[in-house]
Amino acid sequence: MSTVIEQTVEARLVAAAPRMPSIPATLHYDRCDPFAVRMTFPAPATLEGVEVCWTFSRELLSAGIEEPQGHGDVRVRPYGYDRTVMEFHAPEGTAVVHVRTGELRRFLKAADELVPAGLEHLQLDLDHGLAELMRDAC
Template sequence: MSTVIEHPVQARLVAAAPRMTVIPSTMHYDTGDPFAVRMTFPGPATLEGVEVCWTFSRDLLAEGLRGPHGVGDVRVLPYAEGRTALEFHSPEGAAVVHVPTEEVRRFLAASAALVPFGGEHLHLDLDHDLARLMRDVI
């Protein structure tokens, strides 16, 4: 059984100009994919005008609260004034958003109440996942 947390946050898009635009985004956690979190941005906030969802490690988000973390497409690091910076890199370019650190902490606490850190493997259904993978092979 999958349980989902959706936590709305007000992210601020960091642009080249000094003005930062507020983006109503949502952080998601689903016990069906216990190692991952998703962050969804609405269409009006993207270059293509369509909703964009980034999936990355819950551990990356937690570690990024303590210091710069990540070497791939998503990087998380503490920022001044109680904010956490999330950097999203793609072939089309990069975006940086700032999220209130307390909101990130609340989201992580809610996810840990469902699946404690280190206990993610207990929520995986490997038999089901393997059967799904093998279904197309046979």
């Protein structure tokens, strides 16, 4: 069984221009980091011209498609019947994208099949992690 899920989604950049361009973004979930989701935007879609990856909690994404969530760098909220708004705040500015809610639900369902929500802690080897921290402390 695979330990990683990747799904490409179509994100529509909200900009000052009347037409919102589509951006292919990739959602990534790894059983080895069970609480996190990564969303990667390709280099041509960024101001710096380099690939940008945001990491945020799976719980934020799951709750954000139902009602507004987040107070930090990543914020998620429903928008209309079939869209979810994702805001990414950085010192350089804020990117706001719309993603089809159905695509996000499909991704979250696959992640839930890999690691059921609420059981993420069972994927962590806390003893090994603590041993690594203590090794460096001596």
